[in-house]
Amino acid sequence: MVKIDHITLPDFPLLLAPMEDVSDPPFRVVCKHNGADLMFTEFISSEGLIRDAIKCRRKLEIFDEERPVGIQLFGGDEERLAMAAKIVDVTNPELLDINFGCPVKGIVAQGAGSGVLKDIDLMVRLTERCVRSTTLPVTVKTRLGWDDNTKNIEEVAERLQDAGIKALTIHGRTRCQMYKGEADWSLIAKVKNNPRIHIPIFGNGDIDSPQKALEYKDRYGVDGIMIGRAAIGYPWIFREIRHYLNTGEEMAPPTVAERVEVCKQHLCKSLQWKGDGAGVYAMRRHYLNYLKGLPNIKEFRTRLVTLNTVPEIEAVLDEVLRTYDGFEMERTPIQLVNYHENCLV
Ligand SMILES: Cc1cc2nc3c(=O)[nH]c(=O)nc-3n(C[C@H](O)[C@H](O)[C@H](O)COP(=O)(O)O)c2cc1C
Numbered sequence: 001m002v003k004i005d006h007i008t009l010p011d012f013p014l015l016l017a018p019m020e021d022v023s024d025p026p027f028r029v030v031c032k033h034n035g036a037d038l039m040f041t042e043f044i045s046s047e048g049l050i051r052d053a054i055k056c057r058r059k060l061e062i063f064d065e066e067r068p069v070g071i072q073l074f075g076g077d078e079e080r081l082a083m084a085a086k087i088v089d090v091t092n093p094e095l096l097d098i099n100f101g102c103p104v105k106g107i108v109a110q111g112a113g114s115g116v117l118k119d120i121d122l123m124v125r126l127t128e129r130c131v132r133s134t135t136l137p138v139t140v141k142t143r144l145g146w147d148d149n150t151k152n153i154e155e156v157a158e159r160l161q162d163a164g165i166k167a168l169t170i171h172g173r174t175r176c177q178m179y180k181g182e183a184d185w186s187l188i189a190k191v192k193n194n195p196r197i198h199i200p201i202f203g204n205g206d207i208d209s210p211q212k213a214l215e216y217k218d219r220y221g222v223d224g225i226m227i228g229r230a231a232i233g234y235p236w237i238f239r240e241i242r243h244y245l246n247t248g249e250e251m252a253p254p255t256v257a258e259r260v261e262v263c264k265q266h267l268c269k270s271l272q273w274k275g276d277g278a279g280v281y282a283m284r285r286h287y288l289n290y291l292k293g294l295p296n297i298k299e300f301r302t303r304l305v306t307l308n309t310v311p312e313i314e315a316v317l318d319e320v321l322r323t324y325d326g327f328e329m330e331r332t333p334i335q336l337v338n339y340h341e342n343c344l345v
Pocket of ligand 1: 017018019020021022041042043072099101102141171204205206207226227228229230336
């Protein structure tokens with residue numbers, strides 16, 4: 001097993017990545033039920049939390065069934081980040097994660113996210129303040145460095161560990177790479193193999209299949225992996241990876257009944273979290289993802305995204321099940337969207 005402070009995770013845990021506009025509580029519950037071992041919230045602005053912005057407050061909400069959950073904060077000012085960490089503390093997640101990886105201009109310009117990669121002393125001070133301000137275990141997610149000439153993750157990992165973090169997730173790209181090229185895990189492996197490092201090291205970047213997960217586990221020796229884009233619209237990736245790691249065999253793709261079940265579960269959580277109107281509306285972008293691959297599904301999808309009441313939507317989902325029950329879905333490779341042009345983070 002893997003331990004992050006007092007939190008016990010299974011061997012080689014599978015982590016759901018923090019993803020703005022994606023990793024909300026309903027989606028996290030769906031991922032949890034399909035094998036994710038540890039969740040992270042979308043990143044939350046420390047300034048927004050301090051100003052009590054409703055949008056930021058809502059991101060602190062957690063369903064008990066998705067625990068353990070880490071709340072992720074970003075900010076470039078020590079005092080403000082520490083204040084935000086105190087706010088997070090009272091909302092009772094399992095851990096607090098600091099984002100030192102977000103490459104988006106607006107965030108970098110505030111000296112936050114991966115902007116901090118240019119000033120390691122500041123990164124360490126921010127981390128120390130956070131650690132002192134909260135009773136929660138603090139973890140960090142970051143990138144290899146700012147650019148090709150400053151891949152300083154080995155130094156960063158040691159210094160952050162000394163500052164008191166309990167685990168580190170490394171996305172195998174630099175800030176300047178955004179999402180370009182392939183993630184390079186060789187430096188992540190170096191961090192993991194550094195005898196000075198005793199906290200769990202999680203690798204992140206480009207995992208899109210059970211085979212790749214096993215290959216990277218063996219090749220880079222990390223303590224676990226974090227999965228982002230491959231889970232968008234395909235929460236089954238977690239259970240498929242776990243099955244492959246345990247048995248060496250591919251798991252059958254989800255049946256139509258399982259797909260419909262996940263739609264219903266996601267809808268139910270969406271209603272619980274957002275209320276009836278907003279919950280129905282928020283769910284509309286998910287139907288096609290979950291049902292894609294079924295022939296002529298568009299007609300059903302059109303109805304699902306225009307209906308406004310839950311019984312009507314559930315009736316269409318039941319009709320999908322009746323129409324396609326027993327249909328054998330073909331496995332199609334997951335396409336990782338390249339976010340480097342217009343990425344949110
Ligand atoms: C839509 C989207 C939103 C993201 N939001 C965040 C975020 O809020 N915080 C964060 O640390 N990383 C964020 N990321 C980066 C992911 O956590 C992850 O590091 C990245 O997608 C690489 O992993 P992958 O190849 O498994 O997708 C986001 C990525 C995407 C695609």
